[in-house]
Amino acid sequence: MVTATRLVGRIKFDDTLLRKDLKVLSELPLLREQYDEFGSGTWINHSLWNRSGEWTDTQYSDYNYPAIRTQVGATTTYLSKIIEECFDVDHLRMARVRNLVNGLVIPHTDFLELSEEKDRYVRILIPLETCIDSYHTEEKFGVFRMRKGDIWILESTLPHGALNFASDNRRILSLDFQYADIPAPHYSLIFKDHSIRDEAIPPALVSRTQLEPEDLHDYLEQLSTSFNDKDDAEHILVKLSKVHLRFESPVSDIYKNLTKVAKMTQRQDLVEHCEKMQKFYIGSRVMNERFPLRKGIC
Structure with a gap:
């Protein structure tokens, strides 16, 4: 599967419906994050779809059946509608909304602990709410900003991280897919609605200088x-x-x-x-x- 980090499309949100779902997430009680050692500052994850259907289950693992909508996914109806109408839910394994406020997602590599071949996995990130001082970085791609509605393929088997210097929310819909049953899969398989796919959109790259x-x-x-x-x-x-x-x-x-x-x-x-x-x-x-x-x- 070709999964190099890239901007592959954009979703035009209904802001009224999106705000309702984000309000639901804001009112949820805080849970101890399964991966809290990967965050510094405020880093909150909410499971919308996962292996068990329990919203308190935040761990990603290998399994060979479609993700189950959690209680939070059932309550955030607009986000679940987007997932169902736009993406391949048969191969979806996890859907999370991840909020980073005045914090850092510690640079890391994903899927190290999983046993399957890493090219079977594809992760996409779609900002729902962002701010001007939030950034992402990936080993080969460099530093970039994700704009609201952007659909990013993230090569998460390479070192990557994120920072938000502001006290404003930076909320991202993170979708994980697994294609163990398809030989040589291409990442375009994640799309059910191909109208949102557009690789001509220029990414918001951050220019950096040389450090002596x-x-x-x-x-x-x-x-x-x-x-x-x-x-x-x-x-x-x-x-x-x-x-x-x-x-x-x-x-x-x-x-x-x-x-x-x-x-x-x-x-x-x-x-x-x-x-x-x-x-x-x-x-x-x-x-x-x-x-x-x-x-x-x-």
Whole structure:
């Protein structure tokens, strides 16, 4: 399956109906997020469709039947209508609305813990509510903004992340599909309504400049002076992620630079902690493996 990150279409929302569904989501009680170690700041996920039909089930896993609408999916009727009318629900495995406020989706690689071939999966992201200070980044594609209604294919088997510097909501509809039963599937199979598919829409790319090695070294040395224990690693990672938005470098360099900062402290325990972070987030992990972090803020 060709799943390189790209903008593949746009949905024109009925804003009145969309606001009603977003209000429903805003009034839901907060749950402990299954993947809370992947977020810093405020990161809230609501399951609309999943394997069990229970809205409290936020874990993604392999299974070979269509996703079941949850209680939240049944209440957010407009969003469920869009899913059913626009996309291939037979191969849908999860639908979530993910809200990021004044926070960071920690750079990571998805599907590391799944056993199936990774080219069978495709994830799309559709902003429902966004703000000018929210960004996404992917290892090869670079840094970009997702505009309301954009339909983005995300190559989530590569390191990627997201940031929202503002206190405004950045809510995205995330849809996961799995095509284990179709030889050499093409991502266009996700569309039921092909009228919303349009690859001619130009993406909102973020221009970045080159960071000179000596400037980077000086900044890493500065960060090392505040790296006193393992809890500080998350705050430093957030700062390095912000640098990544402005200066040219792949997402994976964030972890390389984090480890460099740890080495400058001459603390082997901090070096080992950062190396474990890199392995967990973008290297390898198993199902239900956790990496607890103190919840920081951007």
